[in-house]
Amino acid sequence: MAIIIDGGKIAQDIRNEVRLAVQQIKEKNGIAPGLAVILVGDDPASRVYVGKKAQDCAEVGFLSRVEKLPSDTGENKLLHLIKELNADKAIHGILVQLPVPKQINTEKIIEAIDPCKDVDGFHPYNVGRLVAGSPDRPSCTPYGIMELLDRSGVAIAGKEAVIVGRSNIVGKPMALMLLARHATITVCHTKTKDLAAVTRRADILVAAAGKEAMIRGDMVKDGVVVIDVGTNRSREGKLVGDVAFAEVAPRASYITPVPGGVGPMTRAMLMKNTLKAAQSIIAG
Ligand code: NDP
Numbered sequence: 168m169a170i171i172i173d174g175g176k177i178a179q180d181i182r183n184e185v186r187l188a189v190q191q192i193k194e195k196n197g198i199a200p201g202l203a204v205i206l207v208g209d210d211p212a213s214r215v216y217v218g219k220k221a222q223d224c225a226e227v228g229f230l231s232r233v234e235k236l237p238s239d240t241g242e243n244k245l246l247h248l249i250k251e252l253n254a255d256k257a258i259h260g261i262l263v264q265l266p267v268p269k270q271i272n273t274e275k276i277i278e279a280i281d282p283c284k285d286v287d288g289f290h291p292y293n294v295g296r297l298v299a300g301s302p303d304r305p306s307c308t309p310y311g312i313m314e315l316l317d318r319s320g321v322a323i324a325g326k327e328a329v330i331v332g333r334s335n336i337v338g339k340p341m342a343l344m345l346l347a348r349h350a351t352i353t354v355c356h357t358k359t360k361d362l363a364a365v366t367r368r369a370d371i372l373v374a375a376a377g378k379e380a381m382i383r384g385d386m387v388k389d390g391v392v393v394i395d396v397g398t399n400r401s402r403e404g405k406l407v408g409d410v411a412f413a414e415v416a417p418r419a420s421y422i423t424p425v426p427g428g429v430g431p432m433t434r435a436m437l438m439k440n441t442l443k444a445a446q447s448i449i450a451g
């Protein structure tokens with residue numbers, strides 16, 4: 168039976184580390200790192216995420232500013248707010264909660280954020296740094312997965328890593344981060360032929376498709392390390408991953424649960440990226 172990687176505990180360790188670093192910044196520089204989160208509209212899931220981010224900020228000692236804008240906010244108004252936050256010395260990290268309403272061009276908004284304050288790691292400058300192998304602000308979900316692997320003692324160099332999903336926020340940056348650590352990478356998507364034949368080759372399998380229980384027991388080899396990014400609602404309303412846990416766990420060496428695996432890490436890495444942004448801005 169696999170070792171179950173406790174994302175909640177590792178995320179707590181990271182928040183504790185961030186909290187200590189924040190205390191040092193406060194003692195030395197007399198300021199707290201500041202994170203601004205912008206929420207446009209009233210999507211209930213987005214409201215919950217923003218609330219949790221504010222809670223995390225309070226726990227680690229950040230200054231937290233939440234800007235709630237109505238759903239009919241125009242693009243120019245949002246761009247103006249970002250410009251103001253880019254110039255605000257008390258703010259070191261800026262995050263626009265996605266998705267934004269249709270009248271707003273997401274790319275334009277992301278590109279308006281100062282890359283140094285882009286704590287989501289979505290700005291083309293930060294994506295470029297990741298491609299070049301020296302990320303400043305790695306995007307939070309794959310960054311969190313790298314921490315889960317490292318802190319669980321999983322070796323990466325020379326391993327076959329298979330990623331199911333090629334989105335800009337999970338699959339692609341995940342592939343680049345594992346490649347930078349010398350894994351051999353395969354990225355799968357909906358046009359992949361014989362997915363099971365590919366996933367069976369994996370020493371490390373990252374499932375990020377958003378399809379409930381699509382990775383079955385016969386799609387993995389013995390000893391595989393399984394990271395389940397999926398967050399899906401089952402018919403009964405339960406939060407479930409992309410991996411059929413009961414079938415896959417007996418074959419795996421390590422596995423992340425849903426909930427309690429990758430999810431808490433994404434939030435913790437946002438705190439870490441904000442700390443890094445503050446440290447680099449303070450250092451000038
Ligand atoms: P997207 O919908 O943007 O991307 C899904 C990817 O999976 C696409 O590349 C798609 O292929 C691929 N895919 C979908 N179905 C299949 C299939 N049957 N076989 C092979 N590939 C498939 O999703 P995200 O990357 O944004 O998120 C993925 C999942 O991770 C979601 O459940 C999301 O909720 C979750 N998530 C969880 C986070 C966390 O913190 N725990 C953070 C971010 C996301 P194609 O490109 O061909 O369409």
